[in-house]
Amino acid sequence: MTEEILHDYANDIQRLRKECIDAGIREDEFRRMYLDSLRNLENSSQRKYKLWLKILCIVFALSCVIAVTTHYRYIYSCIICNVQEYIYPGLRLWRQISLPFLSLFPGLTGLHQETCLLQNPYFTVVDMDCWPCSNVQNVREIQNPNHSHRQHISPLIYLTKQTELSWIQLSELYVRNRKVFDVESPKVLVNNKYYLTPEDVFSNNHDSNTNHNLYIWKINTLNAARILRQYIPRPKIVPKFGQSSERFIIIDTDGNQFQVPDTECNFSFLLVLSGKRTVTLAPADECKHQCRSLEIKLPESYLLWYNWWYWRPTVQQTLHNETFIAHVGSYC
Known part of the structure; x- marks a missing residue:
């Protein structure tokens, strides 16, 4: 045809x-x-x-x-259920890819922006699964921790090889690296009310025995974190890749109760550099009906590992005048 x-x-x-x-x-x-x-x-x-x-x-x-x-609700639920577990692995992969570039151009870390300038005190998670903390009765101490690959969900403590870092040594650390810290970490929060420069905090006329304050020094750049790692090595429980560049140095010379700041990643650790304190792990508001509060004494060189998604640590008030210095970090 x-x-x-x-x-x-x-x-x-x-x-x-x-x-x-x-x-x-x-x-x-x-x-x-x-x-x-x-x-x-x-x-x-x-x-x-x-x-x-x-x-x-x-x-x-x-x-x-x-x-x-x-079908908005059904599609939203499917996306959340399937994407949620890939968020942290994706961020960790992105971090590993970006580290070589940050090593070559460390000044790029100055472009980092805060994820949240003001936290919402009324934020809650609807239908939060509280099973990781529901069966925890105490904080266990381990002797030889392995790298955390999300298996350490419940809180734990262990004795590290971290040497003491006193107020004087911390002041000397700042003086030796003044140029980097003044540019990249120029603010120290005092008593959760106002800010001072590191020079004002660590100057010679300031003594931890005479000034009763709570200092929270946030360090969130690669150069400053690299300097700090020379004195505070990466804890054994934290894998080589995944530790956040965000660090906190807490100096408590007042002895009053205060809450440990939230970290960038949900797996957090509190390492005691000097002194000792009692820490209370209060469950998150969403899990108060299933989980109980825990209390642990943290001597010098001990590390507390916890997941701040379920636990909110608070350092308790003390009667003695011993200065407490701690390092707070996190792992994604």
């Missing part, structure tokens, strides 16, 4: 060509008119195809909008 149609079409073209030549039209003009007619036919077909393609795209977009609008 197709061959017959093509044969008839060829005969019609030959007949039309002969009639044009008989009418005085040259053969090259006939060929030009014939090719122009084919081009017009092709353009007309393309316009029809594009029109149908636009119609199909509009119909598909409207269908997607209607489907998302009518």
Whole structure:
């Protein structure tokens, strides 16, 4: 059938060509008119195809909008359930990829922005699963911790090889690296009320025995973290890759109760550099009906490992005048 149609079409073209030549039209003009007619036919077909393609795209977009609008809750639940467990592995992979670039260009860490400038005190998680803390009755002490790959969900403590870092040694550390700290970590929070510069805190006229304050020094850049790691090595429980560059140095010379600041990653640790305190692990508000508060004494060089998603540590008030210095970090 197709061959017959093509044969008839060829005969019609030959007949039309002969009639044009008989009418005085040259053969090259006939060929030009014939090719122009084919081009017009092709353009007309393309316009029809594009029109149908636009119609199909509009119909598909409207269908997607209607489907998302009518099944919003179901789609949202599916996305949250399937994506949630990949957030931290994805961030950890991104961190490993970016570390070589930050090592070559450490100044890029100065472009880091805070994820939340003001925390919402009324934020709660609906239907939070509290099983990681529901069966925990005490804080266990271990002797030889392994690297954490999310298996250490319940809180624990262990004795590290961290040497004492006193107020005087911390002041000397700042003086030796004044240029880096003044540029990259220029603020120290005092008593959760106002800020001072590190120079004001560690100057010679300030003595931990005469100044009763709570200092929280946040360090969140790669250069400052690298200097700090020379004096406070990475804890054994934290893997080589994954430790956040965000650190806190807490200096308590007042002895009053205070809450340990929340960290960037949910797996956090509190390492005692000098002194000793009693720490209370209070369950999160969402888990108070299932989990109980825990209390642990932290001597010097001990590390407390916890997940702040379920536990909120608070350092308790003490009667003695011993200065307490601690390092707070986290792992994603």
